[in-house]
Amino acid sequence: MLEDLVDPALPMAEQNARLRAILAALMDRAERGQMPSRPMGQLSHVVALEQQVRARTRDLAETLDKLRMTHARLSQAERDAVSARNSLVDALEAMGEGFAMFDARDCLTLWNSQFCAALPDIRAQLSAGLPFRDYVRMVSDSDEIDLTTATERREWSLKRLQSHTRRNANFTVPLIGDHWLQVSEQRMISGGTAVIQTDVTAMVRTGRLEREKLLDEQAQMVRATLDHIDQAVLIFDAKARLAGWNRRLREVFAPPSALLASGTPFAQVLNDLMRRRQLGRGNIRQLLTDWVNGPAFRPSLALDIVQEDGTELHLSAQAMPDRGFVISFNDLTAERRAIAEMHRLNETLEARVQARTVELVAARDAAERANASKSRFVASASHDLLQPLNAAKLFLSSLAALKNTPTQTRLIDRVQSAFTSVEDILGALLDLSKFDIGAARARVDTVPLGPLFARLRDEFQPMADRRGLDLVVMPCALNVQSDPVYLKRILQNLVSNALRYTERGRVLLGARRCGPDLRLEVLDTGPGIPPDKQAEIFKEFTRLNPNAETGMGLGLAIVEQACALLEHPLSLRSRPGHGTVFSLRVPLAPDPVALPPQRPAPETQPGLLSDMLVLVIENDATSRRALMGKLEDWGASPIEAASLADARVQITELGLAPDVIMADHQLDGGATGLQAIAALRAEHGEIPAILVTADHGPALAEQAETAGVLLMTKPLALHRLRRVLQQTPQLRGAQIKHFTQATPGDHSFWLRPED
Structure with a gap:
């Protein structure tokens, strides 16, 4: 159809003109077909078209403005990029070192004028895009590299390419004319490589001079060392010519000055010494000559020489790796004379040692007697001091039970408190005495922690209430292997010490598992212990705060020694102002065999001991x-x-056996309470018995337990004694036989668990 409207043979300009005419006719026809016939409609259509034209013209103007702004920004960015590149080039030129950058494809992208300046034949061949491998080949073939053979250049090229595979590489390249170039390669984040070349010729030459100077100084030091040793020294080179000597050689042999000259043959030195009889008599000349002429790796030679004046010398000849050798002479005269004097003195020393041994044995026997006397004194002091204290405590208890005025009651309370303090201090002193003389003995048994923690809570709760502190005792149903007496004493001292020094907050007693052990901890919120005082607090009679509650500072000393006796590791953690934690590790024990259930204990009521016969x-x-x-x-x-x-x-007068026997252990005439209890039981049956003693040692406790006798130490704990006596009626009859079947440490036949 288009061929019918436009003849293709016409010129292009005429074809375009015809097409434009056809297009204009079509557009006019289209507009006429859409235009209303009425004038008003045509006017509205013209107005709408004008508005659309204006809107599109406005949009086109805005678009052109944005395009101009974008073009301006692009031009500025190009200028900034050019400026940054120029700055980078200027910075690289100002470095003073050769710099080049290869991209991630190992092609050369950037370099400064100093790069390869020491290699002018390479400098002219550098061009952008040069592969790194070609660059290395060019350098290895350069005439400026101090590599003589083709093999050396090929090996250097391979090592250079191998080092390029590493992230960082540093090496030195030798140049002709004693010049040196250090090359450093650093891999960049983009994957490219930065190469820096630094001329280190001055540094290498300076280092070489320093090494030469050091060698000279070392030679001087060797000379000074030789001059300051006590041995006379001769040094010969591989041709047996004199190469060195020291000042001591002149003092020992006084050789002629002409002899001591570098290059003097060994034979000449030996002849002079033999002529002046400096090497004694015998075949020393032949021995030395044969050794010097021997093989290169000959063994050392040692000879003893006695000069005519009695001077004793020890000659030692040592071969060196370069076939040279060293001969030294050591003056042993004073040493040999000292040895002779020592032998002379040794003859009388044995007699003196024997006499001293006799004296030491006598001193040891005296010390053992003194130690035994001290042990007897401690035992006697325990009884003699605690006996009146126990009596006074009993009298005070009876006095407190009377009807007293408030003033009298306060006075009695103060006296009881004073006696309690004396009791604590005296007990601590006696415990320390036992540790000092080695009389303390541990009796390890299974200790249930539940009853022990409960007793400690009941014991210290009044003290905590009095000081306004929270005493927290964590429940624990586990058992440990320890001495029940010493373990209780340790925890008592730790809890008491924590309550005494804590002003506000709480004191906590608990246990944590620690592998096969249990870690018992006493934690407080007190003032803490400074690091420099943490070792000092375990010393006797030491208190960090003398203004605190009364005490002699013995508690922690007893704790440390008791833990050492029981082999329970003791540790301390503390920070000033943040409290203190004492902990000890105790081995866990297997759960004990369950005991038969006990009948409920009777209530503690006055008069419950009525009509009880107590002997x-x-x-x-x-x-x-x-x-x-x-x-x-x-x-x-x-x-x-x-x-x-x-x-x-x-x-006999009463005609009736007592309900219970209370016997003091130490009686007149050397008799003991255990003997008295055994005799009365043999006559009147198995009567419940209590042994009262001031001996806190484990030996007596074991004897009492074996005999089925309850042991109570002085001063007596009156509340415990009353509970014991209240349970005595339950033991009459068949139940008294249970004590013969009890396991060690089990007083369930005798006491309630809390006792």
């Missing part, structure tokens, strides 16, 4: 009267006796 065997009249009075206050009917014979008389 009191006590040789000290004051203590006996005090205990009798206390028992009467509790409603019991005590019978007093000063000895076993008196007890038998009292029982």
Whole structure:
């Protein structure tokens, strides 16, 4: 159809003109076909077209503005890029070192005028896009590299390419004319490589001079060392010519000055020494000559020489790797004379040692006797000091039970508090004495922590309430292997110490598992212990705060020694102002065999001891009267006796065996309470018995346990004694037989668990 309208043979300009005419006719026809016939409609159509033209003109103007702004920004970015590149080039030129950059494809992209400046034949061949491998080949073939053979150049090229595979590489390239170039390669984040070349010729030459200077200084040091040693030294080179000597050689042999010259043959030196009889007599000349002429790796030679004046020399000849050798002479005269004198003195030393041994044995025997005397004194002091203290405590308890005025009650409380303090201090001193003399013995057994923690909570709760502190005792149903007496004493001292020094907050006692052990911890919120004082607090009579509550500073000393005795590691963690934690590790024990359930214990009511016959065997009249009075206050009917014979008389007169026996361990005439209890049981049956003693040692406790006797130490704990006596009626009859079947440490037949 188009061929019918436009003749293809016509010129292109005429064809375009015809097409434009046809297009204009078509557009006019189309507009006329859409235009309304009425004039008003035509006007509206013209207005709409004008608005569309204006909107499109406005959009076209905005687009042109944006295009101009974008073009301006693009031009600025190009200028900035050119400026940055120029700045980079200027910076690289200002470096003073050769710099080049290869891209991630290992092609050269950028370099400064200093790069390869030391290699002018390479500098002219650098061009953008040069591969790194070609660059290395060009450098290896350069005439400026100090590599002589083709093999050396090929090996250098391979090593250079191999080092290029690493992230960082540094090496030095030797140049002709004693010049050196250091090359450093750094891999960039983009994957390209930065190469820096630095001329280190001055540095290498300076280092070489320093090494030469160091060698000269070392030679001087060797010379100074030779001159300051006590041995006379001769040094010969591989041709047996004199190469060195020291000042001591002149002092020992006084050779002629002409002899001591570099290059003097060994034979000439040896002849001079033999001529002047400096090497003694014998075949020394032949021995030295044969050794010097021997093989290169000959063994050392050692000779003893005695000069005519009695001077003793030790000659030592040592070969060197370069076939040279060193001969030294050591003057042993003073040493040999000292040895002779030592032998002479040794002859009399044995007699002196024997005499001294006799003296030491006598001193040891005296020390053992003194130690035994000290042990007896401690035992005696325990009884003599605690006996009146126990009596006074009993009298005070009886006095407190009377009707007293408020003033009298306060006075009695203060006296009781004072006696309690004396009791604590005295107990601590006696414990320390046992540790000092080695009398302390541990009896390891299974200890359940539940009852022990409960007793400690009941014991220290009043003290915590009095100081306004929270005492937290975490429950624990586990058992440990330890001595029950010493373990309780350790925890008592730690809890008491924490309560004494803590002003506000809380004190916590608990246990944590630690592998096969259990870590017992006492934590407080007190002032803490400075690091420089943490070792000092375990010393005796040491208190960090003398203004705190009363005490002699013995508690932690006892804790440390008791832990060492029991092999329970003790540790301390503390920060000033953040409190303190004492902890000890105790081995866990298997769970004990379950005991048969016990009947509920009777309530503690006054008068429950009515009509109970208590036989009191006590040789000290004051203590006996005090205990009798206390028992009467509790409603019991005590019978007093000063000895076993008196007890038998009292029982015979009454015609009735006592309900319970309370016997002091130390009686008159060397008799003991255990003996008295055994005799009365043999005559009247298995009577419940309590042994009262001031001996806190484990030996007596073991004897009492074996005999089925409950042991209570002085001063007596009155509340515990009353609970024990209240349970005595339950033991009459068949139940008394249980004590013979009890396991060690098990007093369930005798006491409630909390006792």
